[in-house]
Amino acid sequence: MRHPADYYNPLTIILHWLIALIILGLIVLGFVMTRPSIDPSLQFSLFQWHKSFGILALLLAAIRFIHSLALVRVRPAAGMSPLEHRAAKMMHHALLVLAVGVPLAGWMVASVSPLEIPTFAFNLVVVPHLPVPKSDAAEAWWTMAHAVLAYSMLALVFLHSGAALYHHYRRHDDVLTRIFGGRRHPVKTSIREWRS
């Protein structure tokens, strides 16, 4: 086990904010493009943008998943109880999994659909459909699963960012600043104590 660091490395920070931005954009886009009243031509192109950025999100999230689990280990912020630390870790693990699971479910929607609309990421790369049987029923099921997972992730992101803001504005610790690359107030004393 590596020792927890006092701050996040730049790759962690870049991946965190890039993925956060893409995922939040995809949720807004996903919601807008599935409104029944939308113009069909616009809807078609929004679906294609959604799939393109969705595949990009999947790629980045898969890299981040491995990177975070294998390498990212930071000391708990000053003043956090073991319970709070555990809760934060569980939240991070849930977000790591959902960031991969949600786009995988989206890829399933595209793959099981009898319409067989290709996923042509950014009009550059054909992303093959997953080798699964196609049916309207399977499409309806995966559409539901994808939506439920996506909106559940959104709920978790609200909790997660709410906690971050709470740390920043109420606890006045460095939880939020260090995910922006901040290196102020490194507190080295508690490493051993809080290691999990």
Add this chain to the structure above:
Amino acid sequence: MTRKTALFTALLFAVSFPQAGQSAVEVPSLAEVAGRYAITPGSSIAFSVGQVGGGGIKGKFGKFSGTFNLKAGDLAHSMVSFELKPESVMTGQDRIDAFLRSGAVFDSSQFETISFRSEHVEQTGPDSARITGTLTAKGRSMSESFDVTLTAWSGRMIAFNVSGRIFRSRYAMDVGTPIYSNVVQFDMMIKGERN
């Protein structure tokens, strides 16, 4: 094929190209084929649009009508007039049909018919010709060509295979490119009954 070839030559080109027939015995007289024909509902108007990575959309139009007039000795001025109802499109997938009827593609509630009117016909082979005319769809009229090959003839009936490649961008129907090809490949079996 030889028989059809000869027949067609006789049908359409005998006067201008009296030597084109390969088998003089089977050449029917011009009086037998010249005249006006109505396109029968037994015809099939099929199309396909390729998609990136292979495969694509295949469909048909169920409602159409038309006439053609084979002019003895004046092939170039033989006339074809054809209309189809885009609303009758069938791809086997209701959601695709609805999308094709919508404003994104045919806008079939606004533009109820797609029509073709020939301007001239030119012979391209012993049993084939190329028809050029005006295709009107979604309020836009463009010059298009179709290749015609005789496939059957008997008495009052005549049948042709008609194929053509249409760029849908010319009719403001290019939604979905480049995932779906801009080219719509038509493959039609036109049956005519002489009236």
